[in-house]
Amino acid sequence: MNQSLANSKRSPLVSSLLLNKLLIFCLLIVGAIIVLFPLGIVLVTSFSTPQSTNEAITLDNYREAWTRGKFLLAFANSTLVALAVTAGQIITSALAGYALARLKFWGREGILLLVLATLVIPFQLLVIPIFVILKWGHLINSYWALILPTTANGFGIFLMRQYFASIPIELEEAATIDGANRWQILTRIMLPLSRPALITLFLFTFIGEWNDLFKPLVFTTRPELRTVQLALSEFQEQFTNNWSLLMAAVVIATVPVLTLFLIGQKQFIQGIGTTGIKN
Template structure:
């Protein structure tokens, strides 16, 4: 009888803890989603509406007007081009450097890894003057390369793939080497397919970061034809400061691509983050 009472009490405590956890999670979700809901509701409201109030009349005119007045088509093309180029370069450099740090045994390997990790604490703004001078010396200011090359390699991507490669059994590489594969073939045909979750994670981190970047386009470019989405959004907000529905529509337009991209790759993203913390 006493054992039954103890079990009932234990079950009750467990259910109570689960309810508290669920309540805290729901509260956190509401806090995170509330600004997004306000932006979305206001973007469908007619001109002059108060932000956050449910509109009495729904309209898509704000999106059409924001799209053409902000010239977002050119900005979307530029941001997509820059984000894809930077992402491809970071995956390439991170895969080679991460594999070397994970598999090759050489003196000073840990020191190199620590040095790479140390770069993560250095703000990009601190390096802006030497980067600007290098780009100016190479006549790259006001070109796409000024937006791509400064982010071609990243310490986070190298560390991410290094950690993931260490979770892959060495026996798979040895089997590929016995079959006649060289080092590059092993990386391309064995390691990279197995590191898909980490690659997707790096892709999402890099693409979203470049899509949301305002600093580089603001400093390295002045030509209107090189405007990115965030630069176009900043200029748009300066012009329509008092038109809340129009501004919220522009913000929604600039957010949709990265939101869709994250929803598509969220499963691989979670798996990649979870696995890179495990080391064999």
């Protein structure tokens, strides 16, 4: 009798939970359709052919866009710049983040506030002093002009600081007892345990640099320094009315970062989800 009564009370609750899950699932499906629909249009258009041909789907648009846009050199430049900036940010963020998370020194909280304050300053506001410094150092129209201005970043420092703070300090104390110094603790314990945060920082930085148009447009004029986004912008000016070629060029420029994100999305989600555990 009591079991039947309990089951009768549980039944509406289970039904309500299933209904909520179904509603959430439907909302997610609708959201995915809204997000993916424009991407689908881009992809379909990139494979379309002129009406004068009989082919339904062709790769000719990609071959022509790749050749006319000179994307091989642009890909090489963007990859070099993105990897160099990413390496610089990982190094500076790991060192500064560890210092702010673990070292005790006067003014630590103030420095952290200054780091956070840099997040609200757009890069465009700093372009004039950065340009003057690069010109003074004779770095305009060089790879250094694309790499040095963003080698350190407040977001990366804060991200690594938060992740380091979430790691139990007992691990460091045990390593100290075994004779490890600060550098050994950082490189052999903290960094291996911070893999999700490092992958998150890598994805954020690499994708941001790959998609950056501002720095190549302001700091370079030499054709041999053209990046993917600059090549795509110039390609758009040349083929304004040829939508098939334009969409093919967009897909070419997007595939590398999309593939990179899909490979590292699990670690990316884990890194984002664990950076706010401790203050």
